Amino acid sequence: xxxxxxxxxxxxxxxxxxxxxxxxxxxxxxxxxxxxxxxxxxxxxxxxxxxxxxxxxxxxxxxxxxxxxxxxxxxxxxxxxxxxxxxxxxxxxxxxxxxxxxxxxxxxxxxxxxxxxxxxxxxxxxxxxxxxxxxxxxxxxxxxxx
Numbered sequence: 300x301x302x303x304x305x306x307x308x309x310x311x312x313x314x315x316x317x318x319x320x321x322x323x324x325x326x327x328x329x330x331x332x333x334x335x336x337x338x339x340x341x342x343x344x345x346x347x348x349x350x351x352x353x354x355x356x357x358x359x360x361x362x363x364x365x366x367x368x369x370x371x372x373x374x375x376x377x378x379x380x381x382x383x384x385x386x387x388x389x390x391x392x393x394x395x396x397x398x399x400x401x402x403x404x405x406x407x408x409x410x411x412x413x414x415x416x417x418x419x420x421x422x423x424x425x426x427x428x429x430x431x432x433x434x435x436x437x438x439x440x441x442x443x444x445x
Contacts, residue, residue, distance in 0.1 A: 309344055313351035314391065314410055316341045318418065321358065321387040331359055350401075357398040358391050365390045368397075368441055372433035384419040385426060392431045396438060404435045 320334040338355050342348040358365070366378050369389055378386050392411030396404050408431045415423035434441070 306344075306347070309342070309347045310350060311410060311413070313338070313342055313347055314354070315414055315417075317351060317355050317358070317391055318384065318387055318414055320355070321391065322383055325383055325387065334359075354391070354395060354399055358394040361394060361398065362390065365393050365397075368393060368434060369430060372437065373430050376430075382419055382423070385415060385423050388415045388419070388423070388427055389430050392427065393434045396431065396435050397441060404438070408432065408435060 316338055320329060320337050323329040324331065324334050335352065335355060338351050339348055342351050369378050369386075373381075373389075378389075381389070388411050392407055395402050395407035395411075399407070408428065411431055412424045412428050415427040
């Protein structure tokens with residue numbers, strides 16, 4: 300059990316680090332390769348390093364699709380109007396739901412909610428939950444149209 304908790308904690312830390320580099324890419328102009336190096340170097344365990352690399356790559360490789368998906372499910376909320384942290388948490392959570400099959404959908408949503416609560420506003424958890432829940436319910440349809 301301790302090993303499992305450790306892996307979960309390491310995956311959470313990897314997700315948090317990915318959110319930070321996505322934010323820095325958007326706000327500060329960090330390049331994708333530099334972001335990838337930061338994320339990978341942050342992870343000590345090879346399995347976590349692989350997980351983090353896949354998650355970051357899927358998010359970056361599908362950013363335009365993710366923004367279109369978010370726009371389609373976030374009623375009256377264009378991604379550009381969202382807080383930068385919320386937008387990147389939602390992008391990461393949606394990428395995990397849609398492209399990282401090793402992670403159960405509920406886990407991806409719960410992780411995104413917790414990260415939003417830690418790094419954004421008091422209301423961000425509910426906002427992130429609402430959008431990612433819609434993405435999850437439409438997963439099959441979305442994947443068929445990609």
